[in-house]
Amino acid sequence: MSNSVLFFLLFIALTLAITFWASRRSTGSAAFFAAGRRIMGWQNGLAIAGDFMSAASFLGVVGLISLFGIDGFVFATGGLVAFMAVLLVVAEPLRNAGKYTMADVLAYRHRGRQVTAMAAVSTLVISTFYMITQMVGAGALMSLLLREAGVSYRTAVIGVGILMTVYVVFGGMLATTWVQIVKAALLMVCTVVLTVLTLRHFHFSFASLLAASSQVSFHVRGQEVVRDFLLPGVRFRPPYGSLELLSLSLVYLFGTAGLPHILSRFYTVPDAKTARSSVVWAMVLIGAFFIMTSILGLGAATILGPDYILSHGGTNMSTPLLARIIAGDIFFAFVTAVAFATILAVVAGLTISASTSFAHDFWTNVIHRGVERKAGETVLVARVAAFVVAGASIVVAILLGPTANVTVLATLAMAVGGSANFPVIVLSIFWRRFNTAGALSGLIVGLAASVGLILVSPTVMTIDPSTVAANARHLIQAKPWFPLENPALVSIPLGFLAAIFGSLLSRDTSSTAKYNELLVRSNTGLGAEKAAATSA
């Protein structure tokens, strides 16, 4: 186990060195919030992949495949799907027309500060909720992986929280970016090695891996069962199974394009063309990664078997256990360190996007009407905000505890991204008649519908059997009013409809007059923020 600790310390030392290096270069707002806009395409592609591939995709997807079969993989591909809307619809216009946040793009066309304020609210809701999920997951995962080293849930949460704060407060976006790049590179290397070793186990015959996967035997309540893991159809069942699937697919298709920590990555590159090439890099990496996870998942199912996995820690342990069996203890330690790196990079990305939105959108643009009263004030506010956000999520994660049911928060974050942010971004860029009233009603209804529907969905409202532990119980003990766990099927159309009808009902035409400005800016890059000329 000391190997794990050694790898952890190495990774922490490396990232702290990056932070120190970045802190000496990060002077000024553009450096702090957007890494001076000088990140290259492939670097940003790695960073996007690093921002997006969470522990859920590294450990969770492999775990699901290894226990339930190929369904898990087919759903994971949704992660790649998500980037299509980012590539085709939002990345380039955002880079051309914005400064640091999504709200910047909305601010061109819409009067008043309400739109910016609402955009900041939905950004903060998404990033903090997503962060809490990640922190709870991080604590549970680290205490599981480092059980033998005696690391508790609480220690793990505090450790992760402190590190992410240090990266963001001292190193800003530059350090966050490089932590994500290092993490993505480690993750890819680790996955490639494990895939090759898994295939070697089957003498590099994909056919024999498939043959083994088609008859996996395991025990259900003491009875031996043999099942074909290549067949679909275990996860989603009637009566609402098909609608639930559709809802989940819609979230993937539209939700990511509204996630602030992904969107803010496009401000770190010099121009729209680089923004495009960075999404391309990210999509190539993520696609390759998912193909490999399918092999790892089937490998774990056949080499280890579901019985072994379930008796050695469950879903999240499939990857590390596979590594231990086919590559030995040192590689097991390496995998746990990569999982740790994965979590850190994601939470650091969330921390910086939350604090950027608070400082730039809320503090400077809403409260002080776009004027920075003292040079460096916005960066200072962002640093303070990072402390507050990190501190709050540490406390909440500890209060919730390792067994808390936090899927609701992750679902919510994605649903808000798709239902509140995405419609308003798309309509701002593409619809001339869109106006302030439409933007406001779209943001408010999208946010309210997502939150409201989740509150009355089976994720929150379910009657638990009395055997369920107190802190894992559903919040409201009643029959759910809304049948789907994921509200996107209803809330995304509602967000769009509210934005459209809000616009049509209002006679305000000032946004129409300013449409040309956003249209020209977003499509040509005229007047776009420039990259920092030299290092500061």
Next chain:
Amino acid sequence: MNSKESGGRSVTGGAKPVQQTTGTVWDRVAGSRQFENLIKAKKRCIIPLFLVFAAYYLLLPLLMAYAPQLLAVKVGGMSLAYLFGLSLIFLAWAIVWLYVKVAARFDVMAKDILADVRRHEGGE
């Protein structure tokens, strides 16, 4: 709030004289033939690509819900479900490749427009 955006932005944006003039440079560019062509070309490319991909992707939940036995069909040792997942990744890569090729043309068009703007408005 109008002054906030344009004023605040151009100050921090550095030396960029074009948009500081009258504000109508946007309308002039937006009305130009070149720009209209760019927008038309973009729409012709982006909308079909996205719809094709979205339709293919949404086929998956529909198949899972209404024709699960079809996804269970085996082809060369693989189930159609697995093949579908893989094909989605390859389709995504193909669309990305296609878009990057076409977008290179958009870059040239945008560059021409920018050069034009500089020629006509840059003197102010």
